[in-house]
Amino acid sequence: xxxxxxxxxxxxxxxxxxxNIISHIYDKTAEEMVVLAKAIKSGAHVLPTVKRAFERVLAxxxxxxxxxxxIYYNR
Numbered sequence: 919x920x921x922x923x924x925x926x927x928x929x930x931x932x933x934x935x936x937x938n939i940i941s942h943i944y945d946k947t948a949e950e951m952v953v954l955a956k957a958i959k960s961g962a963h964v965l966p967t968v969k970r971a972f973e974r975v976l977a978x979x980x981x982x983x984x985x986x987x988x989i990y991y992n993r
Contacts, residue, residue, distance in 0.1 A: 925974075929967050939971040944979065951975075951986035959989060 920928075926936060946954070954972060958964050964972075972990075980987050987993070 920970075922974075925970050929970060931967055936967065936971065939967055940974055943968070943971050943975045946975075948983055948985065951979075951983045952989060955986040955990040959992075 925931075926933060929936065943951075943954075955976075958969060958972065976983060976987050976990060
């Protein structure tokens, strides 16, 4: 996984903005995370910042969001 600072630089986003997106995704239920994982995997247009934040949340909450993790990473 990329380091946090690398994400900020690549996405050209402030710490506050990225943290807000991460927080919003972090608060989603397991079911909402599954829906988002399926949408991203099916090719839905998702902003790169949202996708990267989603990946960070999956890494943080893998045990609690295992189904979404498996869908997203094809496991």
